[in-house]
Amino acid sequence: MRVMFCQPSSAKSAISGPERQTVQVARALQQRGHEVLIAVILVNEAEEVSETTLAVHAREHQVRVVPLYLPERYYLPKMVRRFAEVVQEYSPDVVCTQGYKAGVVAAVYGKVPTIALLPGWTARDWKVRFYEWLDKQTLRKHSVVAIVSPAQKAEVLRYGVRPDRIFYLPTCMDIEALQPAYSREQIPSIISQSLRKQVLGYVGRLSVEKGVSYLIDAMAELRAKQADVHLLVVGEGDQRAHLQERVDSLGLPQAVTFLGERADARQIIGALDVLVLPSLTEGLPNVVLEAFAYKTPVVATAVGGVPELVIDGETGWLVPLRNPHALAQAILDALSNPEEARRRAENAYRHLLEHFTVEKQVDKWEQALQAAVENWRGRKT
DSSP states (O other): OEEEEEEEOOOOSSOOHHHHHHHHHHHHHHHTTOEEEEEEEESOTTSOGGGSHHHHHHHHTTOEEEEEEOOTTSOHHHHHHHHHHHHHHHOOSEEEEESHHHHHHHHHHOSSOEEEEEOOOOOOSHHHHHHHHHHHHHGGGSSEEEESSGGGHHHHHHTTOOGGGEEEOOOOBOGGGOOOOOOGGGHHHHHTSOOOSEEEEEESOOSGGGOHHHHHHHHHHHHHHOSSEEEEEEOOOTTHHHHHHHHHHTTOTTTEEEEESOTTHHHHHTTOSEEEEOOSSOSSOHHHHHHHHHTOOEEEEOOTTHHHHOOBTTTBEEEOTTOHHHHHHHHHHHHHOHHHHHHHHHHHHHHHHHHOBHHHHHHHHHHHHHHHHHHHHHHHO
């Protein structure tokens, strides 16, 4: 089967979780004999697709990429025409869309079987909220809607999607692609200061829905109770300046280091004492699976699909959202009980191997692709 993924390019110095996810699924499908390409969605027509982190990562895994220019200034009809040109040139049997823009454009085009992948809606600004609203209104037009968490099913049903068109295709992990974790001895050179402390980490976008401000507030409580803890914040976003101001106002500049985007974020995860995910909304986060793969203990908020990964008391620590005190208490418990932290991390690794490897999920992907074609044919007859 010829499959085309439509994946936004984050235009960052480091590949994002969704981009990595698309490439590893594309590669797994190629290994099953499918012909796969990734249409990289670009908003700047002057940008070369070959220079994007997504294209570089795809080439490393022998996955073909092509550009799909959908600039923000375009009206929807022009976006649909651009999409149609790419579809007509490459003639895919199924198009898999990632993100609200590609989802809406593919649904409006309506001339090819589609799978809409729903990692989660963030509603982080008015423009995103508008596109996400459009995305929800057009969901029922897709041949298959793929959710990454069963928690998403009820919301998808509310927008008129038939139950038999909903497929559970969770985030998955290619264990063999992992690079060795950094050692603790390498961390001081990364942050340019000596470090004898226990190290926490947050890895992800610095935006409101990620809840990083609550983690910084938790750090203030932790520092009051335990002076030898340091937080590494890996990632960028529109909240960076606000978060830095919060760190300064709490007197934490020596306890929190902002590292920006890092191509070696995964290797840093492997060197942490605890990975913390304080999100207010999530699908099924890549970063938690990455921590599981490195056997790094995880403290996370109980939102979206996170409880399917982080089983409180078994594979990590779950806390309520918007609760710095609960975050601090769970982190302190993990740091103060290294044997228990190791037990949960080992359980998490087994949980990953049993349910969330690429090998476990590629069969489900093939079933979804076949269903998309059959549903499309059924609609046309």
